Amino acid sequence: MGKALCSSLVFICFFIPLVSANWNILTQKTHGGLMISLKNYCEGWRINVELHNIRDFEVVPEECTEYIGKYMRSTQYKVDSERAIEESLIYLSTSCNLKKDGEDAWIFDIDDTLLSTVPYYKDNLYGGKKLNVTDFEDWIKKGKAPALDYSLKFFNDLKSRGIQVILISSRREYLRSFTTDNLVNVGYHGWAGLILRDPADELISVAKYKSDVRKQLIKNGYRIWGIIGDQYSSFEGTPSSTRGFKLPNPLYYIA
Numbered sequence: 001m002g003k004a005l006c007s008s009l010v011f012i013c014f015f016i017p018l019v020s021a022n023w024n025i026l027t028q029k030t031h032g033g034l035m036i037s038l039k040n041y042c043e044g045w046r047i048n049v050e051l052h053n054i055r056d057f058e059v060v061p062e063e064c065t066e067y068i069g070k071y072m073r074s075t076q077y078k079v080d081s082e083r084a085i086e087e088s089l090i091y092l093s094t095s096c097n098l099k100k101d102g103e104d105a106w107i108f109d110i111d112d113t114l115l116s117t118v119p120y121y122k123d124n125l126y127g128g129k130k131l132n133v134t135d136f137e138d139w140i141k142k143g144k145a146p147a148l149d150y151s152l153k154f155f156n157d158l159k160s161r162g163i164q165v166i167l168i169s170s171r172r173e174y175l176r177s178f179t180t181d182n183l184v185n186v187g188y189h190g191w192a193g194l195i196l197r198d199p200a201d202e203l204i205s206v207a208k209y210k211s212d213v214r215k216q217l218i219k220n221g222y223r224i225w226g227i228i229g230d231q232y233s234s235f236e237g238t239p240s241s242t243r244g245f246k247l248p249n250p251l252y253y254i255a
Ligand SMILES: *[C@@H]1O[C@H](CO)[C@@H](O)[C@H](O)[C@H]1NC(C)=O
Pocket: 132, 133, 134, 135
């Protein structure tokens, strides 16, 4: 057993540098001996991010930045996102016994759920650079993040059903007015709550912060039917909503 582990580690350590050095060659062999292209490799990386098998990555692998950049601007990204929203609607229509007493609630993330950060990442993704928070927050302050159209439609649909829409974001509290202006300018209005991170919340994980907020909402009487977000940290921990719907996002990981 020890020996097997050791030799497989040696194999992996030996193999990875070889792979990254040779990506300019059209095809490569996987550990299992499959001949694959760079596109196969990067699509495998992307889907395993979405499956939550790959976690805590700090940057998109350098050899995949071009592929991921293309995906985020592709029709496929739109189709994938729209499908997630459609499934939310099906769930809402078939499985939610709404009480319509003003306590039915649905939670949204903001970045890459209601607003797209692709215009920022478009200019900052390449070269496998880590996110520069100062730069990113300066970009947020410009308030130029576009709406994700299918999310906007769903947001309005929820409101028309009498559901309270609550936004919980890992954006920091000092960005509140920029965030509100941006949301309103691209068509979002009438949310029941916008919760941002206080300095104290920055000391805990985003997953813990978001789960604490949900606890408080439930204490205040809300029934959380669903959450839609682009990060697993939006759904993790207790109390959980009845359903979580994950939007695609291979650009970054928030724990
Ligand atoms: C982030 O960007 C700012 C302004 O562009 C720069 O001054 C700062 O050094 C950068 N921080 C890091 C950690 O790279």
